[in-house]
Amino acid sequence: MGDSGAESLHSCIGLLGISAGSLLLAVHFYSSPRAAPLIPSTALGVLLLILSALLAYAGIRRSLGNASLLVSLCLTISAFWSGYGVILILAGQGVLPEPGDALVPGLAALTLALLLVAVVGFLCGEPVLALVAAAVSLASAHEVALHYSSSLGPSAAACSHLLVCLVGGYFALGRMLYFLTKGKVVLPGTDLTEKRAREQGRGGTGSTNPFAAPGLLLNMLSASVFACRLLGVTHRLFLGHLPWLWAAGTYQIGICVLSYRAMDVLLATAFGFTSILKFAGGYCLLYPTWQPEEPSFPTPFLVVFSILFAVLALFLSLQSPVDGLYLLVFVAYCIALACSPRGFFAGGPQGVAVAVFVASAVVALIHLYNVRARAKIPPGKGAVKALLARSSLLKLREGPDLHAPYLGYSKYADAEVLAYACSVLASFALTATGDPQAPLATVVIPWVVVAGGILKLLGGSVAFARGKTLESSAFILYSVMWIIWGLTRFGGLYGTARSFHTAVGIIAFMLFNSFIVFCSLFLNVAWFFYSLTFMLVAVSFLLDAIHALPAGYDIAATLIFGLVSFYCFLAALSGSTFEGCCFPMGRPVVQLSGVGAGTTKCLHLPARKASSVRRIADILRSGGTCGIPTDTVYVLVAACSRPDAVEKAHRSKRQAQDRPMSLWISSLKQLEPAKHLFTPLLWDFMEAAWPSPISLVIPRGEWVDFLGMKDSAKYVGTPQSVAIRIPDCSVTTHLIDLVGPIVVTSANPTGEADTTHHNQVYAKLGDKVDAVLCGGPSPENIASTVVDCTKIDSGNIGFFRVGIIPKSQVLQILEQVQKKHLVDPTSGTCPKKGREELQSRGHAVHNGVGRAALAEPAPDPTPNSEHHTRF
Numbered sequence: 055m056g057d058s059g060a061e062s063l064h065s066c067i068g069l070l071g072i073s074a075g076s077l078l079l080a081v082h083f084y085s086s087p088r089a090a091p092l093i094p095s096t097a098l099g100v101l102l103l104i105l106s107a108l109l110a111y112a113g114i115r116r117s118l119g120n121a122s123l124l125v126s127l128c129l130t131i132s133a134f135w136s137g138y139g140v141i142l143i144l145a146g147q148g149v150l151p152e153p154g155d156a157l158v159p160g161l162a163a164l165t166l167a168l169l170l171v172a173v174v175g176f177l178c179g180e181p182v183l184a185l186v187a188a189a190v191s192l193a194s195a196h197e198v199a200l201h202y203s204s205s206l207g208p209s210a211a212a213c214s215h216l217l218v219c220l221v222g223g224y225f226a227l228g229r230m231l232y233f234l235t236k237g238k239v240v241l242p243g244t245d246l247t248e249k250r251a252r253e254q255g256r257g258g259t260g261s262t263n264p265f266a267a268p269g270l271l272l273n274m275l276s277a278s279v280f281a282c283r284l285l286g287v288t289h290r291l292f293l294g295h296l297p298w299l300w301a302a303g304t305y306q307i308g309i310c311v312l313s314y315r316a317m318d319v320l321l322a323t324a325f326g327f328t329s330i331l332k333f334a335g336g337y338c339l340l341y342p343t344w345q346p347e348e349p350s351f352p353t354p355f356l357v358v359f360s361i362l363f364a365v366l367a368l369f370l371s372l373q374s375p376v377d378g379l380y381l382l383v384f385v386a387y388c389i390a391l392a393c394s395p396r397g398f399f400a401g402g403p404q405g406v407a408v409a410v411f412v413a414s415a416v417v418a419l420i421h422l423y424n425v426r427a428r429a430k431i432p433p434g435k436g437a438v439k440a441l442l443a444r445s446s447l448l449k450l451r452e453g454p455d456l457h458a459p460y461l462g463y464s465k466y467a468d469a470e471v472l473a474y475a476c477s478v479l480a481s482f483a484l485t486a487t488g489d490p491q492a493p494l495a496t497v498v499i500p501w502v503v504v505a506g507g508i509l510k511l512l513g514g515s516v517a518f519a520r521g522k523t524l525e526s527s528a529f530i531l532y533s534v535m536w537i538i539w540g541l542t543r544f545g546g547l548y549g550t551a552r553s554f555h556t557a558v559g560i561i562a563f564m565l566f567n568s569f570i571v572f573c574s575l576f577l578n579v580a581w582f583f584y585s586l587t588f589m590l591v592a593v594s595f596l597l598d599a600i601h602a603l604p605a606g607y608d609i610a611a612t613l614i615f616g617l618v619s620f621y622c623f624l625a626a627l628s629g630s631t632f633e634g635c636c637f638p639m640g641r642p643v644v645q646l647s648g649v650g651a652g653t654t655k656c657l658h659l660p661a662r663k664a665s666s667v668r669r670i671a672d673i674l675r676s677g678g679t680c681g682i683p684t685d686t687v688y689v690l691v692a693a694c695s696r697p698d699a700v701e702k703a704h705r706s707k708r709q710a711q712d713r714p715m716s717l718w719i720s721s722l723k724q725l726e727p728a729k730h731l732f733t734p735l736l737w738d739f740m741e742a743a744w745p746s747p748i749s750l751v752i753p754r755g756e757w758v759d760f761l762g763m764k765d766s767a768k769y770v771g772t773p774q775s776v777a778i779r780i781p782d783c784s785v786t787t788h789l790i791d792l793v794g795p796i797v798v799t800s801a802n803p804t805g806e807a808d809t810t811h812h813n814q815v816y817a818k819l820g821d822k823v824d825a826v827l828c829g830g831p832s833p834e835n836i837a838s839t840v841v842d843c844t845k846i847d848s849g850n851i852g853f854f855r856v857g858i859i860p861k862s863q864v865l866q867i868l869e870q871v872q873k874k875h876l877v878d879p880t881s882g883t884c885p886k887k888g889r890e891e892l893q894s895r896g897h898a899v900h901n902g903v904g905r906a907a908l909a910e911p912a913p914d915p916t917p918n919s920e921h922h923t924r925f
């Protein structure tokens with residue numbers, strides 16, 4: 055019910071956001087014939103930017119539940135409206151006196167993109183979204199026609215936007231009636247519960263990336279800018295087209311991240327590549343604003359870029375031949391740019407841009423249809439699998455461990471392919487020296503700053519999320535260096551910044567990189583050479599800063615680093631695609647015992663999945679030990695029914711004899727066969743205190759024998775007492791329901807701090823446990839409260855440790871249970887003697903402890919206390 059409500063909320067936000075933007079545009083067009091429109095261009099542009107951010111949020115959040123056309127609709131309109139808003143702001147500030155030529159390419163692309171969404175919506179039974187997409191598409195078409203023929207009038211575009219408002223209002227009315235009548239009144243097309251059930255009946259989205267279609271539609275937007283110039287739709291390329299290109303590039307970086315979230319490494323890398331082209335195109339349009347000539351493209355790194363595209367297309371063809379063939383168009387695009395000194399301003403690249411526009415539309419239609427339809431359009435993967443099945447050398451990697459992180463559980467696929475490719479591009483870009491008098495005239499900054507900096511920073515962030523600490527540190531460090539050096543050397547600041555201070559900064563960077571080189575000795579051979587050859591690049595920066603650079607050294611250093619990066623790019627691609635080592639990364643140069651927690655075969659399973667809990671239960675029943683999250687911190691557990699596992703858990707702890715293990719159950723029903731061995735007061739106190747982070751230390755007795763621990767029971771508790779509790783955690787109690795009572799100890803070596811994240815369990819006990827149930831950070835960083843109940847029948851309790859539950863709350867529970875036992879069951883009243891005893895106990899309770907506890911102090915909560923557990 056909660057998931058349905060969240061999806062309903064995000065759907066409402068998306069459609070109402072589109073309706074609000076359409077209403078603003080309708081008012082704008084109705085008032086445009088006036089001398090002073092009702093909404094100034096600057097204000098309208100700012101409002102569209104705010105709405106585009108709202109639509110992006112709705113689309114991303116909606117996609118986390120299940121894929122829908124609403125994801126593509128919201129993200130596409132958000133990207134287009136952001137570019138539209140920036141153009142309106144520039145027009146309102148007088149930078150673009152006539153914004154018509156600037157708006158046409160984006161509006162033309164928006165018309166076709168939303169027409170594709172509308173067609174798929176009608177075919178797949180989503181009439182509300184189809185009507186919204188068709189109406190916005192029609193409004194965009196009217197606006198393009200209005201630019202070329204004033205006889206049409208702005209009213210046609212305004213009417214189309216009003217149609218969007220009516221459809222959005224209908225949807226909002228339907229949702230309001232649904233909630234007010236508690237589902238009794240449902241307007242057609244507004245019942246998201248029924249639609250959700252229909253999607254689940256279709257089997258969901260499967261392995262389809264729901265963000266592929268918006269990314270392809272963004273390729274249409276950037277290609278439209280240059281295609282319209284070639285076809286004569288626009289008369290020139292100028293600054294007004296820059297917002298379309300950079301909006302598409304910015305959103306495509308976001309699509310790249312979301313594709314990693316969808317576990318689609320290859321398409322995420324492809325979108326990262328195409329975003330670089332968009333930023334490069336925007337840079338070329340921006341440069342003529344302060345220099346009369348057009349910028350020039352150096353050939354080397356465009357050829358390298360085409361090679362990277364071709365290799366990626368080859369590997370992508372194994373996953374989807376349609377997408378692989380599509381990337382070949384960008385190979386042609388890079389070659390066309392390399393052959394044209396004028397770059398994006400030449401006719402050849404603009405002709406390929408027309409092909410990019412058409413191919414993007416066709417492939418986007420296939421992806422849109424496959425996300426929603428029951429019968430898919432085959433992308434050709436079956437034929438590739440059948441072909442590779444005959445080969446004994448090449449076997450595709452598939453299954454749940456395809457995107458297994460290095461350490462812990464990650465929501466992202468591996469981004470190292472993109473990070474290595476960005477190193478290749480940035481290094482070869484440095485081979486272009488350019489004109490010292492006009493450093494900005496050579497288009498190098500997008501390749502160094504965007505590719506080497508921003509996208510490598512993205513790769514480092516994803517690597518950190520996957521537990522690759524060294525790799526993420528290196529990627530982030532190198533990205534900062536590429537950004538600073540790229541802006542300094544190729545941004546016109548190089549001549550004035552070259553000084554002693556620059557040399558000091560580069561030396562500091564080299565010291566950091568030396569530490570990375572040293573650490574890579576313990577990782578693998580490829581990473582050692584990758585970090586070592588980047589040191590050669592840093593040395594060239596240093597020699598240049600002190601005016602002592604030998605001729606040709608910088609080119610040689612960047613070529614060596616580029617070739618090593620290219621090998622790592624191939625190795626990462628083949629490693630994520632094929633089983634076996636086609637391009638091995640090598641073993642660590644220096645082998646040390648205990649180094650490399652990620653090499654353990656310890657399973658990492660997300661706690662949010664019921665299948666993961668069942669798998670952990672199977673491991674425990676088979677005699678394994680596991681780390682699991684709880685209502686406090688992470689713990690190490692074993693099944694009571696497996697004495698060998700209990701002993702194994704005891705051995706995994708250093709100095710374990712100082713910290714006896716405790717017992718956990720999921721309900722008192724698991725102790726029901728031994729209920730007669732507990733006093734009524736103790737039983738009722740346990741029933742009242744649990745589930746909670748309260749551990750009760752109770753007298754040891756014959757009831758322990760009912761748990762099946764046999765000889766391993768000596769490792770649990772002490773000869774006199776045992777700590778036991780029911781955790782207040784649904785995942786943990788569900789696991790105990792499946793396994794039975796478990797023994798528990800803290801998931802950290804004795805004497806170290808509590809483990810509050812599954813990554814810490816891997817780092818500390820990764821080679822000593824069979825699996826870890828990964829639930830992210832612990833909800834609480836404070837351990838449980840440990841209560842001494844060995845003398846509870848005389849009215850006394852003590853505290854070994856006061857943790858997350860305060861002492862007063864525990865004593866209040868005890869007082870309520872005592873009152874229950876002092877009431878005369880026949881008359882329902884409390885006898886005089888009982889009342890006096892109750893008052894006496896109550897007075898002692900309110901002073902902090904029970905009566906005997908006042909005479910005999912509670913144990914000191916020191917690390918050596920026998921029940922000072924950490925959970």
